[in-house]
Amino acid sequence: MRCVHINRRLAVLMIPVVGLFSWPQAGSAQPRSAAAPAAAPQPQRFADGIAAVVNKQVITLQQVDAEVRVARKQLKAQNIQVPDDEILRRQVLQRMITETLVRQEAERLRIDVTDKQLQEAVSSVAQRNNMTKEKLRAEIEKTGVAWSYYLDSLRQEMLTDMVRQRAVDSRIVVSDAEVDAFLNSQGRSGNLLGGAQRGAAAQQTVPRELGLAQILVQVPEGASTQQIQDLRAKAESLLARVRGGADFASVAAASSDGPEALEGGNMGVRPTEGWPDIFLRAVSNVATGAVSDIVQSGNGFHILKVTTRGPEPGQSQAASAGVPQPQQEMFAQEGPMMVTQTRARHILIKIDQVTSEERALTRIRDLRQRIVMGEDFAEVARRSSDDASAPEGGDLGWLTPGETVQPFQQAMDGLQPGQISEPVLTQFGWHIIQVEERRTRDMEDEFKRMRARQALFERQAGPAFEDWLSQIRSQAYIDNRLVPRASNNRFNR
Secondary structure (H helix, E strand, O other): OOEEEOOOOHHHEOOOOOOOOOOOOOOOOOOOOOOOOOOOOOHHHHOOOEEEEEOOEEEEHHHHHHHHHHHHHHHHHOOOOOOOHHHHHHHHHHHHHHHHHHHHHHHHOOOOOOHHHHHHHHHHHHHHOOOOHHHHHHHHHHOOOOHHHHHHHHHHHHHHHHHHHHHOHHHOEEEHHHHHHHHHHOOOOOOOOOHHHHHHHHHHOOOOEEEEEEEEEEOOOOOOHHHHHHHHHHHHHHHHHHHOOOOHHHHHHHHOOOOOHHHOOEEEEEEHHHOOHHHHHHHOOOOOOOEOOOEEEOOEEEEEEEEEEOOOOOOOHHHOOOOOOHHHHHHHOOOOOEEEEEEEEEEEEEOOOOOOHHHHHHHHHHHHHHHHOOOOHHHHHHHHOOOOOHHHOOEEEEEOOOOEOHHHHHHHHOOOOOOEOOOEEEOOEEEEEEEEEEEEEEOHHHHHHHHHHHHHHHHHHHHHHHHHHHHHHHOOOEEEOOOOHHHOOOOOO
16 A cells, blocks of 8 residues: 655645634643652752753743743633642743744754744634734733734744644655545545445444543653652542542643643644544543543653543434534535645745755746746756655646645645746745646545545644654753752753
């Protein structure tokens, strides 16, 4: 069977638009180091006003306290009990350390979020909340959060997504066999069923949505047997507190090492197939509002709370409450799905440690001029493109709307067959695009397979990114002065 990377379109595939209406927590997909036992900071360690050193970059106490004030407001807005000041400071600082590591890695990879990309993301957030950008700003400032802070947080979240895609996502492979097995598990085969079969299957299998929150006790890389036993005992103590009546969100905010600790441990709602198998097994018999037993993964010990469930299997979509989400529609929609596809080629000049954005732009302009003057697009792509499609003359095949990143999609949609775009900037570099032809076809089966592949990809992406972050953390010099020195991860390069 052929194995296909989820980013088959290589350096033009769409990443999820970031920035839900909840305040974007920069680095929200990122794990943290295991929290250290509570300890009063030593006054002499803070005479210089430094809270932490990450490689050669300093995080000051003043910066931490500013973030703490915002975190306190957000917790109160969610009716989550605010941890005491020292615990909250440590939680906030852990997040800031991870954000700093991501920014340093982005700088190394020459990844940046442009002002234009940021404004496009703001427009997307406003549009999805059915309001203007001005109204969005007013609503945010009404909560006491400065607009500049919101923009900085959104930029950090976008940067994290771009780093993740460059460093991690391109390594994830989803095979055709995995897609076939997934579709079969949903009551579908990899091939189109007959209309009567489709109708029956649609009534029998409706994918549930599942919302989870977690308390994570992280196990550091290289932990000893005794350390692992101690951390498991901590997890068991936290589980006993929650089952004894303590508020899950408040315990998560104070004690979880998870990236979403300051959101009360809330990991959001996904289609069931989008969660890791280990989580699905753990909560298979857990009622909504209840918590699982302790789940051990490569990242540590998890306590999971089921916050919501979608319609049960056997329940028809029409009988279920609420409006179907896009992930549900992957299987709920039946019948022809007519889509206009575009066949296109592109040339990419990457922006990296060697090639700056300005140098890449100069090169792509030169290549475009050569093509305009008569050189063959495909031949220029073969010789000069940095994309993996270069051997095929930059051919991307037939592209379905939404399959590429937004700037690329917009530029491509504005071209007539035979036309060549002006240079287009994405997070991958500078592109020029040539549209060859367009067609309209029924994409029902292909759409289901594409969405299945995306669900399987997302199931792998989270753990893969956590592993990557743990790796760069273990390789970094980190002096966290809000925890005892013995608990620090300190590695001199």
